[in-house]
Amino acid sequence: MTRPQAPSVVQNSGQVLPAGHEPANLGDILERVLDRGIVIAGDIRVSLLDIELLTLKLRLVIASVDTARQIGIDWWEHDPWLSSRARPPLEPGPRDPEQVEAERRPRVAARARRRDAELEEWDDFDG
């Protein structure tokens, strides 16, 4: 019988932490038990791909953003049915860096327009 050595987690380079004391990240677990593993047709037909699970995905987003975020699941991201047609707003979620960037962009662009002429002069001068 094979006996894998004690579970370990390596964070970054160098640091090796024993993971046996900490429960594994729930997102990592759900990703595996829901999406991988062998599919054997049981008698109870609740396909994890069927429409009810889509409801679950939506409910996770709408009603339980905080919980969903904690457990790190993101089915709808690569689910074309959800991401193309039914992607609900993710409020109140954490600030998405890209969204923050997008909101800043018009202001930055306005500033840039005001200063563009100035910059060109400076560039000429520097050159």
Add this chain to the structure above:
Amino acid sequence: MTSTAELAADRAAPAAGAWLHGVVRDADPAALAAIPGMDGAPVRTVSAAGLVAVVSTAPLDEYGEQPLRRNLEDLAWLERAARTHHAVVEALARQGPVVPARLATVHTDDSRVAESLAARRAELVATLDRLTGRGEWGVKGYLVPGAAAASAAAVGGGGVGTAYLRRRRAQLTAREEGQQAASAAAEAVHASLCELAVAGRRHAPQDRRLSGVATPMVLNGAYLLDLAALPAFTDLVRALSDRHPEIRLELTGPWPAYSFVAERPEPALTVREPW
């Protein structure tokens, strides 16, 4: 079959199915007695076709089709089910190779489980053989913001306005370049890791809104390793981490081989014929 006593018993204890955790070659009864299943009682085995299925008793008022549908939509229930199922699979993996079943594989009774074992015997045996002496490790890579921008920021010259705009332009360019560099690094890291692994697979990256990590995940890899190769693999992850400062690597494991039991084709295992 229809005695009064039996009818009374039926009312007292609702019918129970069998929740499949995984399939092994053999199981140590003493070890199984210490593993709690879905209903809290120890898991048990169903043997057939030279294989052993490890199952939990699953009362159909909770695990029947309609209740299961409802329960899977309840996050608290889902979490408990996922953790319990995973804990059983992990305990089995510590004893030897296991083919984990996907969550919510429920049969109406043990004889149906036995039929499944017999029907899938060849595939299950082949998978168990392939997993013997091996384990799955996960390597996630996260983008490190600014790793590619450090050099651009050092460019000086000009007045305050120029400096600001140069910095701004550099930031925007660096952002794009940083993402490209991180993708390229993820590709390179995966390729290197695959050289040491028996098989490797890239899963869809977890979304950052939900992973709890502010920076995007660019690599969500799973690697099947010979246990003897683990020290070399760990060293390689460290070396790759140093070589690619544009991504931060995280190694987790050992996991039961969830990513390497599906029947779909596994490109990583395909032997390329030399031309």
